[in-house]
Amino acid sequence: MDSNQAGAHRSDITIAKGVPLNQKFSYSMTTLANGQVQISAAGQSQTVQLPPSLQNANMYFKAGVYNAASGNDTSAGAATFYGLNME
Numbered sequence: 001m002d003s004n005q006a007g008a009h010r011s012d013i014t015i016a017k018g019v020p021l022n023q024k025f026s027y028s029m030t031t032l033a034n035g036q037v038q039i040s041a042a043g044q045s046q047t048v049q050l051p052p053s054l055q056n057a058n059m060y061f062k063a064g065v066y067n068a069a070s071g072n073d074t075s076a077g078a079a080t081f082y083g084l085n086m087e
Contacts, residue, residue, distance in 0.1 A: 016042035024082065029061055 027041035067077035
């Protein structure tokens with residue numbers, strides 16, 4: 001989760017581990033009135049509490065790939081989306 005608001009912090013949360021390359025999977029994110037976000041991916045799930053600085057913030061979610069390369073690694077990541085539902 002990331003925010004550009006003053007006092008906000010960033011945290012990376014891994015939800016699904018051990019998903020083989022080229023395996024199709026579904027994921028969903030749901031924000032709750034109590035300031036929590038439920039995240040499910042590839043049959044694994046986690047609920048996280050938003051920090052107070054984000055609980056009243058305008059938020060958006062992106063669908064894409066985060067390449068966790070570091071240093072001089074110039075490799076690229078790729079993803080194919082077969083459907084995207086917004087509710």
